[in-house]
Amino acid sequence: MSQHWLDEIAWNADGLVPVIAQEAGSGKVLMLAWMDREALQKTVDLGEAVYWSRSRAKLWHKGESSGHVQKVHEIRLDCDKDVVLLKVEQTGGIACHTGRHNCFFYRLEGEGWQAVEPVLKDPEEIYG
Amino acid sequence: MSQHWLDEIAWNADGLVPVIAQEAGSGKVLMLAWMDREALQKTVDLGEAVYWSRSRAKLWHKGESSGHVQKVHEIRLDCDKDVVLLKVEQTGGIACHTGRHNCFFYRLEGEGWQAVEPVLKDPEEIYG
Numbered sequence: 667m668s669q670h671w672l673d674e675i676a677w678n679a680d681g682l683v684p685v686i687a688q689e690a691g692s693g694k695v696l697m698l699a700w701m702d703r704e705a706l707q708k709t710v711d712l713g714e715a716v717y718w719s720r721s722r723a724k725l726w727h728k729g730e731s732s733g734h735v736q737k738v739h740e741i742r743l744d745c746d747k748d749v750v751l752l753k754v755e756q757t758g759g760i761a762c763h764t765g766r767h768n769c770f771f772y773r774l775e776g777e778g779w780q781a782v783e784p785v786l787k788d789p790e791e792i793y794g
Numbered sequence: 795m796s797q798h799w800l801d802e803i804a805w806n807a808d809g810l811v812p813v814i815a816q817e818a819g820s821g822k823v824l825m826l827a828w829m830d831r832e833a834l835q836k837t838v839d840l841g842e843a844v845y846w847s848r849s850r851a852k853l854w855h856k857g858e859s860s861g862h863v864q865k866v867h868e869i870r871l872d873c874d875k876d877v878v879l880l881k882v883e884q885t886g887g888i889a890c891h892t893g894r895h896n897c898f899f900y901r902l903e904g905e906g907w908q909a910v911e912p913v914l915k916d917p918e919e920i921y922g
Contacts, residue, residue, distance in 0.1 A: 671906050684812055686823055693821025695814055698877040710902070742898040743907055745890050749826040751898045762873050769872040770879045774838070778799055779871055 672703055676748040682718060685750040687761065689768075690739045696761035697769040699728075701750065713738050715752060732792045734758040765789045800831055804876040810846060813878040815889065817896075818867045824889035825897040827856075829878065841866055843880060860920045862886040886915075893917045 675683055681703065687696040699717040701709070705725055708716040712727075715736035719726040729735030736754035743750055762769045764785060771783035803811055809831065815824040827845040829837065833853055836844040840855075843864035847854040857863030864882035871878055890897045892913060899911035 671902065674907060684826060686814055686826065688823055695816055695823065695879055697872065698812060698814065741902040743900040743902070744825065744897040745892050745894075745899065746897075747900070747907075749897070751823055764873050766873075769874075769877070770870040771873065772871040772875070774799065774869040774871070779802060779875075 672707065674747055675703075675706075675743065675750075676746060677703070678748070682720075683748060683750055685715075685717065685752060687715060687736055687752045687754050687756075689756055689761075690753045691755070694768055695770060696736075696754070696756060696767075699726075706750070709738060709752075710741070715754060729757060732758070732760070732763075734760050734792075736761070760786055760792070763789060763793075765792060800835065802875055803831075803834075803871065803878075804874060805831065806876070810848075811876060811878055813843075813845065813880060815843060815864055815880045815882050815884075817884055817889075818881045819883070822896055823898060824864075824882070824884060824895075827854075834878070837866060837880075838869070843882060857885060860886070860888070860891075862888050862920075864889070888914055888920070891917060891921075893920060 677683055682700045685701050686698050689696055702718045705716045705718045715728045717726045735757045738752055738754055740753040765787040766783045766785055771781050772779040773782045810828045813829050814826050817824055830846045833844045833846045843856045845854045863885045866880055866882055868881040893915045894911045894913055899909050900907040901910045
């Protein structure tokens with residue numbers, strides 16, 4: 667019997683793998699989060715991104731409180747089998763908890779980080 | 795005096811940060827690697843991606859042996875300041891050591907990972 671697809675992943679010492687979420691339509695990189703084995707299995711079963719929250723130490727169904735779920739179009743793995751790439755449809759067009767489209771809104775300009783993406787919705791409105 | 799931009803990054807316990815390299819033109823995600831403080835400073839100084847190789851435990855100027863350097867167009871940081879996104883021009887159109895355009899060439903299909911991107915150049919030809 668062939669090896670289970672979850673066993674082929676090179677999980678790190680904490681049993682996690684970094685996961686890049688990329689918007690399927692725009693190609694924009696939305697965020698990076700982490701998954702354990704259960705999170706990735708649930709992501710496949712549900713068709714929506716489920717991460718492992720390292721700060722809260724529990725499974726995190728992205729969008730469970732905001733409604734901003736990520737519908738999974740495709741799941742990729744890299745050459746070393748230690749990084750996952752999800753191509754997703756971002757419900758609500760907001761991936762970041764700050765109310766921005768994506769999490770990579772600081773741009774290095776000269777000697778400083780500048781926030782260069784607009785807040786689309788007040789976080790208090792999203793989570794309040 | 796304001797904080798140095800390198801000090802604003804939330805380096806992990808090993809003094810590293812994960813770095814996503816994205817092709818500026820196509821928007822494709824090329825790879826994920828790691829940087830320490832020195833690697834990121836050198837990346838800025840050189841205008842080309844310099845990573846920290848965890849397997850070789852040394853700085854790694856991407857393309858130093860293959861010629862496939864990554865010219866940096868933009869440097870982004872995420873909301874938690876613990877993930878960097880580089881927008882790069884990939885010299886030679888090959889980011890992966892397997893000779894493929896990018897490292898995310900395994901796609902989950904049913905219960906297995908399938909290699910779905912072509913090898914553009916024989917690795918022996920690249921590194922031999």
